Amino acid sequence: MSNVIKNPRNGCALHGALQTVQEIEGAVPVVHANAGCGVINYLANKTVGNGASRYSGFATPGTAVQERHVIFGGASRLREQIKNTIKVVNGDLYVILNSCESAMVGDDVDAMTREIVEQGEPVACTLIAGFNGGSHYGYEHVIYDILKSIDGVKKNEKSTDEKLINIFGIVPEKDPYWQGNLEEIRRIFAGVGLKANLFFGVYGGVNDLVNAKNAVASVVFSRWGELPAKLLKERFDVPYISVSSLPNLASDERELIEKVSEYAKIDPEVKESFLESEGRYERNYLSRIRDDIFEYDLGKRTLIVGDEEQVIRYGKLFKEVFGARVVGAVLTDALKKDEEHETDNTEILEAVAENIYITSDEKDIEDIIKRSRAQVVIGSSLEKRIAEKNNVSLLEFSYPIYHRAILNQTTVGVRGAVEFVSDYITAVKQAEKEKSQVLHDYLKQLKNQNSWQGHTSKKGQVKQINLVSELAARESI
Amino acid sequence: MAEKIGKHIAIYGKGGIGKSTTTSNISAALAEAGYRVIQIGCDPKSDSTNTLRGNNYLPTVLDSLREGNKIHLDDISVKGFGGVLCIESGGPVPGVGCAGRGINAAVNLLQELNLFEEFKPDYVLYDVLGDVVCGGFAVPIRDGITDRAYVVSSSDFMALYAANNLFKAINKYAPTGGAKLGGVIANSMKPGYHREIVDDFVAKTGTSIAGYVNRSLDVQQSELYGKTVIEAKPNSAQADIYRNLAKYIAENENLVVPNPLGSAELRDWARSWGDRIYDIENGVVNGLAEAI
Ligand SMILES: Nc1ncnc2c1ncn2[C@@H]1O[C@H](COP(=O)(O)OP(=O)(O)OP(=O)(O)O)[C@@H](O)[C@H]1O
Numbered sequence: 001m002s003n004v005i006k007n008p009r010n011g012c013a014l015h016g017a018l019q020t021v022q023e024i025e026g027a028v029p030v031v032h033a034n035a036g037c038g039v040i041n042y043l044a045n046k047t048v049g050n051g052a053s054r055y056s057g058f059a060t061p062g063t064a065v066q067e068r069h070v071i072f073g074g075a076s077r078l079r080e081q082i083k084n085t086i087k088v089v090n091g092d093l094y095v096i097l098n099s100c101e102s103a104m105v106g107d108d109v110d111a112m113t114r115e116i117v118e119q120g121e122p123v124a125c126t127l128i129a130g131f132n133g134g135s136h137y138g139y140e141h142v143i144y145d146i147l148k149s150i151d152g153v154k155k156n157e158k159s160t161d162e163k164l165i166n167i168f169g170i171v172p173e174k175d176p177y178w179q180g181n182l183e184e185i186r187r188i189f190a191g192v193g194l195k196a197n198l199f200f201g202v203y204g205g206v207n208d209l210v211n212a213k214n215a216v217a218s219v220v221f222s223r224w225g226e227l228p229a230k231l232l233k234e235r236f237d238v239p240y241i242s243v244s245s246l247p248n249l250a251s252d253e254r255e256l257i258e259k260v261s262e263y264a265k266i267d268p269e270v271k272e273s274f275l276e277s278e279g280r281y282e283r284n285y286l287s288r289i290r291d292d293i294f295e296y297d298l299g300k301r302t303l304i305v306g307d308e309e310q311v312i313r314y315g316k317l318f319k320e321v322f323g324a325r326v327v328g329a330v331l332t333d334a335l336k337k338d339e340e341h342e343t344d345n346t347e348i349l350e351a352v353a354e355n356i357y358i359t360s361d362e363k364d365i366e367d368i369i370k371r372s373r374a375q376v377v378i379g380s381s382l383e384k385r386i387a388e389k390n391n392v393s394l395l396e397f398s399y400p401i402y403h404r405a406i407l408n409q410t411t412v413g414v415r416g417a418v419e420f421v422s423d424y425i426t427a428v429k430q431a432e433k434e435k436s437q438v439l440h441d442y443l444k445q446l447k448n449q450n451s452w453q454g455h456t457s458k459k460g461q462v463k464q465i466n467l468v469s470e471l472a473a474r475e476s477i
Numbered sequence: 478m479a480e481k482i483g484k485h486i487a488i489y490g491k492g493g494i495g496k497s498t499t500t501s502n503i504s505a506a507l508a509e510a511g512y513r514v515i516q517i518g519c520d521p522k523s524d525s526t527n528t529l530r531g532n533n534y535l536p537t538v539l540d541s542l543r544e545g546n547k548i549h550l551d552d553i554s555v556k557g558f559g560g561v562l563c564i565e566s567g568g569p570v571p572g573v574g575c576a577g578r579g580i581n582a583a584v585n586l587l588q589e590l591n592l593f594e595e596f597k598p599d600y601v602l603y604d605v606l607g608d609v610v611c612g613g614f615a616v617p618i619r620d621g622i623t624d625r626a627y628v629v630s631s632s633d634f635m636a637l638y639a640a641n642n643l644f645k646a647i648n649k650y651a652p653t654g655g656a657k658l659g660g661v662i663a664n665s666m667k668p669g670y671h672r673e674i675v676d677d678f679v680a681k682t683g684t685s686i687a688g689y690v691n692r693s694l695d696v697q698q699s700e701l702y703g704k705t706v707i708e709a710k711p712n713s714a715q716a717d718i719y720r721n722l723a724k725y726i727a728e729n730e731n732l733v734v735p736n737p738l739g740s741a742e743l744r745d746w747a748r749s750w751g752d753r754i755y756d757i758e759n760g761v762v763n764g765l766a767e768a769i
């Protein structure tokens with residue numbers, strides 16, 4: 001009955017909410033849980049290359065609930081913690097995050113929040129507990145819950161800004177390139193004279209939450225942004241546009257901007273000149289790799305492991321730029337709560353990949369990779385072992401990525417496309433170089449020794465012979 | 478767990494059915510017979526041992542846990558009638574926190590305090606509140622704390638329904654070392670068909686009756702004096718009923734895993750009794766009504 005899930009790459013809803021809140025400048029999370037809930041999120045994320053977030057790990061304010069708070073209720077402990085946090089941590093908004101524990105015990109977190117708000121403090125809460133879903137669910141719901149209550153906390157008359165666009169669906173820390181990607185989206189919108197309301201990262205902050213209702217439209221870049229966008233539509237009549245993935249090529253950028261221009265005022269001349277320059281940028285760089293495409297046979301059998309948005313984006317790019325065959329796509333964002341979303345990307349996914357799998361179980365993923373006979377895997381560091389074992393090139397682009405610092409790099413827009421493409425070509429060239437190194441070493445060995453049988457294992461011989469014949473065939477030796 | 482000291486017995490039953498009254502009288506009767514007895518009230522109301530200790534104040538185990546001070550056995554126990562050691566687990570105020578976890582924590586704490594090694598009881602009775610609503614309340618029959626449970630029930634359908642739920646819990650946990658059932662204590666028996674209903678229920682579920690306890694004014698009167706019947710009315714017939722029940726429970730080794738009825742089965746069974754009672758009340762003669 002019970003299955004073992006190997007290396008599930010997503011945390012719980014609390015973790016998603018915590019990651020989200022701690023990436024909003026000016027927002028302070030207050031975790032109402034036993035100490036481990038917050039710490040485990042920190043430990044899981046600290047190995048990935050995004051660097052420390054604002055409240056990294058042990059410094060996260062929390063109630064560190066103990067058994068007596070479970071038995072007698074933890075509400076008064078929470079009250080104490082909020083008050084102390086407000087005293088010692090400066091913030092524009094304090095966000096109380098619920099956990100399995102407080103939800104099961106039934107602590108009235110809502111009432112506690114209202115009590116503190118009535119005292120004039122800027123506090124919001126989310127009642128979702130860890131067990132309600134995965135990290136993506138946590139992102140979506142905490143943003144939704146904050147937007148729902150922020151009006152009562154930060155007074156602000158609605159006045160629509162014709163240039164302001166809300167950006168939803170880029171999950172902080174879950175998209176390894178979330179910071180650079182947000183910045184690239186900002187650049188694209190700025191290019192046509194619009195302002196992106198990013199919420200997170202360098203240009204985001206609590207003010208974006210307050211201003212969200214003043215946006216002229218919201219753009220939802222993955223299904224996980226649907227709920228907050230819908231809320232703004234219902235409450236403040238802010239329309240929203242859903243797209244299946246972030247833009248990559250100049251044509252994607254054009255499509256996006258055209259859609260947005262139905263709601264936002266964009267000067268047609270500015271738009272044309274910007275999109276034209278984006279096209280030029282893309283053409284310039286992509287034309288530089290046309291020789292490589294043929295020389296290294298870059299249209300390989302490819303398998304993509306990642307969140308739905310990334311799978312669609314990377315898949316399209318690989319097909320369009322290299323003419324690759326995407327033999328499989330593994331969606332790792334916990335899609336269980338799917339019923340909540342209107343977004344249905346089945347058709348798009350089917351157009352991108354030949355087979356679609358939904359799992360975040362490493363064992364399943366390893367089996368899928370083995371069966372797929374893919375030559376290239378776009379995935380996370382968790383796929384490294386199986387890729388090496390099967391002699392497959394691995395491009396690490398989805399969560400988690402270890403042993404690499406990812407600060408402001410992007411995989412989005414024409415710049416992201418170029419970055420991605422160069423990484424891929426580098427990986428292929430590196431693999432080729434390693435292969436020819438083996439060949440050269442072997443030939444050298446042959447020259448120096450009369451009898452090599454004594455020095456190499458049988459398996460090693462077979463491997464070398466295979467390599468030699470492969471290289472010989474390709475390099476016509 | 479180390480070798481158990483004394484027989485550990487859990488008493489369950491629907492709210493207000495007479496668990497505390499019956500348990501206290503059993504404790505009193507066992508003490509009177511010369512045994513060393515501990516009664517632990519596993520109920521946030523902390524009124525289980527009232528009649529054993531004349532309604533005197535007794536801090537609960539969880540009160541002391543809440544304070545966070547070092548806890549001593551003396552602070553949370555008091556000797557009542559016949560030397561019965563009275564302990565109340567206590568719990569949160571209604572509507573807050575998790576009482577199930579509270580009972581769990583209290584029982585663990587008592588073990589940490591070496592209660593049983595120190596007191597060396599012959600019998601330990603756990604008076605557990607209400608229906609087995611969640612895992613927390615099943616702890617006394619689950620984790621090897623007790624090896625036998627009794628359920629107090631009247632002939633009312635809801636009381637039997639609660640008993641049936643306990644049977645389900647026992648059924649679930651017994652295979653992994655949980656407690657088994659010693660029997661049903663039929664309480665508040667009045668003349669008429671009441672016994673027959675309970676008899677029929679135990680027959681259907683593969684269990685047995687540990688004793689019949691009549692509904693009696695002696696019980697209510699003694700309670701008002703803050704005493705058990707054994708103490709207040711030692712020569713009454715009701716006291717003897719409790720003594721016999723205590724003797725049965727002390728000696729009974731016939732422990733079973735009950736066969737609880739399914740919901741539909743239970744409903745049909747109740748309906749069939751509804752018809753029979755109607756017949757009895759209306760003087761329709763049938764074999765079962767002889768007792769009237
Ligand atoms: N056999 C009996 N005859 C008369 N009255 C009884 C009898 N048994 C119990 N009672 C009365 O019923 C009331 C409830 O009994 P008791 O407190 O023992 O029930 P309980 O099952 O422990 O309740 P709770 O679930 O609230 O703990 C008491 O007032 C008690 O005196």
Ligand code: SF4
Pocket residue numbers: 012013014015033036037038040098099100101129130131
């Ligand atoms: S799943 Fe629940 S208990 Fe586990 S870390 Fe998340 S909130 Fe904490």
Ligand SMILES: [Mg+2]
Pocket residue numbers: 496497498520524525604
């Ligand atoms: Mg009671």
